[in-house]
Amino acid sequence: MTTSAPAAHLAQLNVATLRHPLDDPRMAPFVELLEPVNTAADSAQGFVWRLVEDGAADATALRPAGEDVIVNLTVWETQEALWDFTYRSGHLEVLRRRREWFERHVEAHLVLWWVPAGHLPTTGEALERLADLRAHGPSPRAFTFASPYTAAEAAQHLQAVPPAQPGPAARNAQSAPAEDAAAL
Amino acid sequence: MRRRLYEYVVAQGREVGRNEAAEAAGVARTLAAHHLDRLAEVGLLESGSRRLTGRSGPGAGRPAKVYTRARAERAVSLPARDYRTAAELLAEAAEQAGLDAGLCTAARRRGEALRGSAAPCGGLDEAMEMLAARGYEPHLEGVEGVAGEVARVVRMRNCPFHAVAERFPPLVCGMNLALLEGLLGTDGSVRARMDARPGECCVVVEASKSNID
Numbered sequence: 506m507t508t509s510a511p512a513a514h515l516a517q518l519n520v521a522t523l524r525h526p527l528d529d530p531r532m533a534p535f536v537e538l539l540e541p542v543n544t545a546a547d548s549a550q551g552f553v554w555r556l557v558e559d560g561a562a563d564a565t566a567l568r569p570a571g572e573d574v575i576v577n578l579t580v581w582e583t584q585e586a587l588w589d590f591t592y593r594s595g596h597l598e599v600l601r602r603r604r605e606w607f608e609r610h611v612e613a614h615l616v617l618w619w620v621p622a623g624h625l626p627t628t629g630e631a632l633e634r635l636a637d638l639r640a641h642g643p644s645p646r647a648f649t650f651a652s653p654y655t656a657a658e659a660a661q662h663l664q665a666v667p668p669a670q671p672g673p674a675a676r677n678a679q680s681a682p683a684e685d686a687a688a689l
Numbered sequence: 690m691r692r693r694l695y696e697y698v699v700a701q702g703r704e705v706g707r708n709e710a711a712e713a714a715g716v717a718r719t720l721a722a723h724h725l726d727r728l729a730e731v732g733l734l735e736s737g738s739r740r741l742t743g744r745s746g747p748g749a750g751r752p753a754k755v756y757t758r759a760r761a762e763r764a765v766s767l768p769a770r771d772y773r774t775a776a777e778l779l780a781e782a783a784e785q786a787g788l789d790a791g792l793c794t795a796a797r798r799r800g801e802a803l804r805g806s807a808a809p810c811g812g813l814d815e816a817m818e819m820l821a822a823r824g825y826e827p828h829l830e831g832v833e834g835v836a837g838e839v840a841r842v843v844r845m846r847n848c849p850f851h852a853v854a855e856r857f858p859p860l861v862c863g864m865n866l867a868l869l870e871g872l873l874g875t876d877g878s879v880r881a882r883m884d885a886r887p888g889e890c891c892v893v894v895e896a897s898k899s900n901i902d
Contacts, residue, residue, distance in 0.1 A: 589887045591858075592858035592859075592862075592885065593885045593886055593887045593888075593891065594885055594886070595884075595885070596885075597858060597859065597862060597883060597885040597891055598883045598885075600858065600859035601789075601859050601862060601863040601866070601883060603789070603859060604787060604789045604790060609787035651856065
C-alpha cells in the first residue's frame with residue numbers, strides 16, 4: 506500500500522459498560538432498539554461494515570473488552586457519514602437514554618482511526634487504538650469527533666512516525682477491560 | 690424589503706432563484722437581485738448557480754443565480770456578552786459528570802414555566818406558533834403511515850442550540866426534547882419525540898397516538 510493517496514475508510518470503535526445484563530428487563534428497551542438501529546446503519550449513506558458475531562445479528566455477545574462491556578466496531582466511508590448516522594438518525598435516541606443502560610465512562614469510550622479501504626479491523630486492533638487514545642490523547646493514529654484528523658494527516662503521520670512497537674501497545678489493550686471496570 | 694427577501698429564502702429551506710424571490714416579495718426582479726446580492730455580500734445568504742430547468746449541456750441556457758441561507762451564525766450583543774463559551778463549558782462539565790437526567794429535569798421544568806398556566810398545546814397549528822416564537826422555524830410535513838394514510842407532523846429547520854448540540858449531541862438534544870415536552874405539555878393532543886435527521890432539529894412534533902382521528 507502506498508501512503509501517497511490511498512483510498513481510506515474511517516473505522517470506529519465504541520465500548521459501553523452494561524449497567525445490567527442484556528436479559529434484564531431494565532435493558533429491554535435497549536435490546537428492542539438494536540435491530541431497527543442496526544438495520545438503519547446497514548442502509549445508512551456511507552456505511553461500509555460493522556462487526557457481527559458469526560451466526561448472530563449483532564456483536565453484543567462478543568465481549569473482547571470485558572464480560573459486561575459490549576463493543577460496537579464499524580467502518581464508514583467518511584467521518585461526516587459516521588457523524589450523521591451516530592447523531593442524526595434513530596441512533597440518537599439510544600444515545601439520549603444511555604445513562605439508563607450504561608455506566609458512565611471516565612475515560613474515552615469511542616475512538617476513530619483511518620484504515621485502507623477494504624481493510625476490516627479486528628477487535629484486537631480496535632482495542633489497541635482505544636488504548637492509544639487513552640494513553641496519549643487524540644492523534645492521527647487514534648482520535649475522536651471533537652479532535653478529528655483527515656486521512657491525509659493520518660498517512661503523513663504514519664510516514665513520519667512508524668507504528669509503535671507491538672509490545673507496550675498490546676499490554677495497553679489488554680488492560681482496557683480493567684480500566685473499564687475501574688470506571689464504574 | 691431586504692428583510693422580506695431574507696425571510697422568504699430562509700423559510701424555503703432550499704435554493705431560491707431571483708424570479709421566485711422577486712415574486713414572493715412582490716418586487717421587480719432586478720430590485721430583488723440587487724438586495725439578494727447585498728445579503729450574500731454581507732454573508733447572510735450564500736449564492737450559487739444552477740440550471741433550474743433541469744436541462745444540461747449546450748442549449749440549456751445560462752445557469753440561474755440561486756440563494757440559500759448562510760450556515761454561519763451571527764450574534765449581536767451590546768454590551769459584549771459571551772454566553773456561548775459559558776454554555777459550552779457547562780455542557781462539557783455536565784457531559785463528563787453524566788448529568789443528563791438532571792439537565793433534562795431542569796429543561797422540562799423550564800418548558801413548563803414558559804408555558805405558564807396555559808393548557809397543554811391543543812394541536813399542530815398551535816405548536817407551530819409556539820415553536821416559531823422560540824426560533825425553531827417549524828414547517829409541516831406529510832408522513833405516510835403504515836396503512837398508507839398521510840399524517841401531518843411538525844419538523845423544525847433550526848436548532849436554537851446548534852453550536853452546543855453539535856458538540857454534545859446526546860446531552861443537548863435530550864435537553865432540547867425535554868424543554869419541548871415541558872413547553873407543549875405531555876398530556877395534550879400533541880407530543881414531541883426524537884426523530885433526528887441531518888441538517889434539522891432532531892425533534893418532531895406529532896398528534897398524540899390517543900388523539901389521531
